[in-house]
Amino acid sequence: MTVEVPESDSPTADGVRAADALVAVQRATKAALGTVDDFVLTAGGDCAVDLVPISAAAERYGEDLTVLWIDANTDVYGPGDPFSGAFHGMVVRTLLGDGPPALSPKRPLTPHQVVFTGVRAIDDCEQEYLQSKRLRPYGVDDLEAAVDGLQGPLYVHVDLDVLDPAEFASVGYSYPAGPSVARVLDLIAGLDDVVGAAITEHAPRARNPHEEEIVRALGTALLRFA
Numbered sequence: 001m002t003v004e005v006p007e008s009d010s011p012t013a014d015g016v017r018a019a020d021a022l023v024a025v026q027r028a029t030k031a032a033l034g035t036v037d038d039f040v041l042t043a044g045g046d047c048a049v050d051l052v053p054i055s056a057a058a059e060r061y062g063e064d065l066t067v068l069w070i071d072a073n074t075d076v077y078g079p080g081d082p083f084s085g086a087f088h089g090m091v092v093r094t095l096l097g098d099g100p101p102a103l104s105p106k107r108p109l110t111p112h113q114v115v116f117t118g119v120r121a122i123d124d125c126e127q128e129y130l131q132s133k134r135l136r137p138y139g140v141d142d143l144e145a146a147v148d149g150l151q152g153p154l155y156v157h158v159d160l161d162v163l164d165p166a167e168f169a170s171v172g173y174s175y176p177a178g179p180s181v182a183r184v185l186d187l188i189a190g191l192d193d194v195v196g197a198a199i200t201e202h203a204p205r206a207r208n209p210h211e212e213e214i215v216r217a218l219g220t221a222l223l224r225f226a
Helices: 021-031 048-063 091-094 125-133 141-145 183-188 209-221
Strands: 038-043 068-069 113-118 154-159 192-198
Touching: 021 048, 038 048, 038 209, 048 091, 048 154, 048 192, 091 113, 113 141, 141 183, 154 183, 154 209, 183 209, 192 209
Parallel strands: 038 192, 068 113, 068 154, 154 192
Antiparallel strands: none
């Protein structure tokens, strides 16, 4: 199923651009998920599209749920931080209950429920927040260490900007020296008890069959848990 994203020219609210459109998408996504009682793979859009699916998984599994955030960024900017106002950089912070009130979930995650890997771009304000929550992101060198002993139920978020841009460049923001596609696929293959997943931040300027095949391979790897 498809959730449409409305256009918005509303002013910034609570440090977030197009907040009214984000709230509308949140409502529409909740309605769509209300008709599904099965594994959900969310594809398309930026990281903000995963707010409702992860919140729904948290309501279903409670504190047993772990979110594996595979991303070049931690996405823990706050509404008052010196940032562009783009909500996709605030998603994890919002899931932890410290984001814009209008977008905050009913059941926030606790810090022990979030595991980051592939991270290689953290601003000072994000680092300060991570330290306050006692969260230590794993980077590229220790990508696989993030999943050592990880047990489900597990929700897997894949931001395509985690991939090395030499292999995949169709993203809004690109970061050098990322893991290879094969390495990320191997990481996913080693997981167990995955109950939901997302592939986000695909932003092609033109058709690229090779990169489209990479997205399909990631989707296939995640759908084996369905």
